[in-house]
Amino acid sequence: MEKRGNIRRLNRVVLVPGPFQGHINPMLQLGTILHSKGFSITVVHTQYNSPKPSSHPDFSFLPLPDTSSSATTIDEMRHFALQLNTDCKARFQECLAEVMRQLGPYDGIACIIYDQLMYFSEAAAKDLKLPCIILRTGSAAIALARDALLQLKAEGQIPFPESRSNDQILELYPLRFKDLPIPKKLENFLQLLSKTNNIRTSSAIIYDTVDCLENSLLAKIQEQCQVRTLCAQMQVFEREKKKMEKERKRCLRPVVLVPAPFQGHINPMLQLGSILHSNGFSITVVHAQYNSPDPSTHPDFSFIPLPDSSSDHNILAADGVAFVLELNAKCKARFLECLTQVMRQLGSDDSTSLKKRQRILSFQALSYAQLVLPIFLLVTPFSN
Numbered sequence: 574m575e576k577r578g579n580i581r582r583l584n585r586v587v588l589v590p591g592p593f594q595g596h597i598n599p600m601l602q603l604g605t606i607l608h609s610k611g612f613s614i615t616v617v618h619t620q621y622n623s624p625k626p627s628s629h630p631d632f633s634f635l636p637l638p639d640t641s642s643s644a645t646t647i648d649e650m651r652h653f654a655l656q657l658n659t660d661c662k663a664r665f666q667e668c669l670a671e672v673m674r675q676l677g678p679y680d681g682i683a684c685i686i687y688d689q690l691m692y693f694s695e696a697a698a699k700d701l702k703l704p705c706i707i708l709r710t711g712s713a714a715i716a717l718a719r720d721a722l723l724q725l726k727a728e729g730q731i732p733f734p735e736s737r738s739n740d741q742i743l744e745l746y747p748l749r750f751k752d753l754p755i756p757k758k759l760e761n762f763l764q765l766l767s768k769t770n771n772i773r774t775s776s777a778i779i780y781d782t783v784d785c786l787e788n789s790l791l792a793k794i795q796e797q798c799q800v801r802t803l804c805a806q807m808q809v810f811e812r813e814k815k816k817m818e819k820e821r822k823r824c825l826r827p828v829v830l831v832p833a834p835f836q837g838h839i840n841p842m843l844q845l846g847s848i849l850h851s852n853g854f855s856i857t858v859v860h861a862q863y864n865s866p867d868p869s870t871h872p873d874f875s876f877i878p879l880p881d882s883s884s885d886h887n888i889l890a891a892d893g894v895a896f897v898l899e900l901n902a903k904c905k906a907r908f909l910e911c912l913t914q915v916m917r918q919l920g921s922d923d924s925t926s927l928k929k930r931q932r933i934l935s936f937q938a939l940s941y942a943q944l945v946l947p948i949f950l951l952v953t954p955f956s957n
Contacts, residue, residue: 583683591688592619599710599781658693665697689769713790777801834861
């Protein structure tokens with residue numbers, strides 16, 4: 574998908590997650606899989622139950638305007654989903670146009686992957702001549718049961734009398750009528766179901782399931798839908814990813830950084846941390862609560878605040894010296910506790926490679942000597 578000459582590359586995928594519990598995480602996990610394969614990810618989402626961008630710093634996020642909701646009951650949520658699809662086609666096209674403008678002439682959108690609840694995405698994609706794929710966050714068995722529900726309703730077999738509860742459904746053997754996912758307010762559910770189960774022009778369906786458990790059901794869906802069915806196994810990927818990340822962190826050489834809490838001291842220490850991290854070190858930052866660094870700007874670092882190290886007033890040049898002396902006087906024991914916490918988290922097989930401190934924080938030298946750890950001193954221009 575690289576650019577060659579004036580050939581347009583298509584490496585951007587737009588994800589449109591449903592805004593309900595059980596729909597957002599599978600879509601973001603799918604995004605993580607695609608990102609690991611070299612795709613750039615843009616998430617277009619509702620303001621209701623919006624995902625947290627800081628949890629996925631490599632993704633771009635675009636909110637759909639005026640898509641908040643106070644829905645609390647299941648029926649209210651179904652009504653919200655229907656209204657959302659009525660209102661959002663034009664807004665979604667605007668979001669896509671914005672993405673395409675940002676990409677420029679040599680980059681493009683590979684496809685749109687939308688939650689089945691967000692079927693307005695297909696209409697917008699069709700208008701812009703973009704391919705689209707449906708994500709169904711339920712199992713293949715649920716998808717077949719819902720298809721059967723629509724068919725049985727069309728045939729007049731639903732609602733059914735109590736006497737038929739134990740009758741088998743031929744299309745869904747060994748399920749019986751009582752096993753069907755029928756809510757109390759059936760009409761609203763069927764109205765939404767008729768929309769979400771319509772594949773329209775989508776070129777594939779992704780199921781969040783495991784192929785070895787639902788192989789025959791996926792094959793049946795493939796036969797019925799005449800489009801490609803894919804099995805993403807997002808939860809399996811997520812578990813493996815976490816396991817690999819844990820192993821990667823275990824193999825990294827840990828470094829503890831202790832920046833001074835003043836202008837001109839914090840950034841140089843964090844920049845040094847970035848250099849060390851790029852060379853295979855894991856980074857833990859032990860910091861004062863006064864002028865504390867923002868963890869979201871360094872998601873690969875761990876941050877541990879020193880307790881009771883804040884200052885209530887603006888530190889002037891004269892007060893700064895007194896604050897530094899007081900900080901060093903009271904922080905040795907607390908810093909020892911922080912280091913012990915770091916070493917516990919690392920486990921007995923890991924040891925802290927080195928510690929980097931700034932010259933104005935002398936309490937650390939005593940702590941390192943007690944724990945028999947090597948130290949390095951960082952001298953910034955302001956500490957001379």
